[in-house]
Amino acid sequence: MPRQSGYTLIELIMVIVLLSIVATVSVRFVGLSTQGALDTSARQLRALQSVVISEQLTRDLREAFPLSVRSTGSCIEWLPMEAGTSYLNLPATEVSQIEIAEFAQPPVVSNRRVVIYGYGTTTGDIYTGANPGPVSSLISGVNNTAVPGSPATISLSASHRFTSTSPARRLFLVGEPVSICQSGRFLYRYSGYAPTSTQPDPPPVTPEVLAASVTGTVDFRFLPATLQRAAVVQFTFDLLSADGSETTTVSQEVQIRNVP
Structure with a gap:
């Protein structure tokens, strides 16, 4: 009687187990790679948001009359x-x-x-x-x-x-005063209101949204001009990721040219 060739049950089980291990590792590798790409994309998006917000704040502040800048910490005001x-x-x-x-x-x-x-x-x-x-x-x-x-x-x-x-x-x-103020996770820009002797926090007008993912407390600081340097505005804030797991810190210094 001729001998028949084929796989034994044990061999078949071993192949199935090995294929399962390979499939599990492959799926895990693909999942981690995809998650890494998504995290990188989210970080790049927050970095771009921070650049846009910083640039808008910088351009606004550079137009300020230096003696008009005043700050309460989370709110800064100036006359453009x-x-x-x-x-x-x-x-x-x-x-x-x-x-x-x-x-x-x-x-x-x-x-x-x-x-x-x-x-x-x-x-x-x-x-x-x-x-x-x-x-x-x-x-x-x-x-x-x-x-x-x-x-x-x-x-x-x-x-x-x-x-x-x-x-x-x-x-x-x-012109009329301009203010940047924080309210919760939002950073607002206020304009088109009458000047007052004390800084309003916030001003009594409808604002524009400057940023919508701020976490913590925004810190605005004004350093008056000296004989050695121009006036300087420093601001720092954090942008929170959509899932709340990461933050991106934004920190900038803006020089305001002195004008006698």
Whole structure:
């Protein structure tokens, strides 16, 4: 009788066990690789978010009038500089019109004020527009065309006396305040509200969402200018991953150019 060839039951069981082990390892390897790719993608997304948020904050803060910056820790406020030029003369009495050198581009007039010097005054004085003081009443108009014998001018809605003159005869137009504040996991940007002597936290207007995955406490710090360096704003905050397992720390320093 011829001998028959084939697999024994034990051999078949051993093959099944080995294939199961290989399959389990392969699935585990693929799963870990996929999870690693997803984690890397999430980290890159948070890194991109941090760059976008930092860049927007940096651009906003670099436009700030340096003497107007004030912070409560989780909320920072400033007056944005809209335009700058030189004035021709500044009487020590109240004025309703200021003779200036022409602006490079005609500025927006609505809700703008004139700031001249302002050093040696408190931050609140920059916001209140007290008369006398470094900040004028609202601008009522700008004649940006100079002709022989008739310079360009800025007209004020009410007469104002400036408390000091600028060593370089510099004049700046500032707009309405801007604030960045934290509320829970959100970072908001506020604008379009009236200036007040004390910093609002938060301002009484509807904000824009700047970031929606903030964890912990946002820390804003303002370092006033010295003779050796410009004013500096430091801010630090953490962005939380979607599953709450990881955070990305954002830390930045912004220099604000001093303007006498």
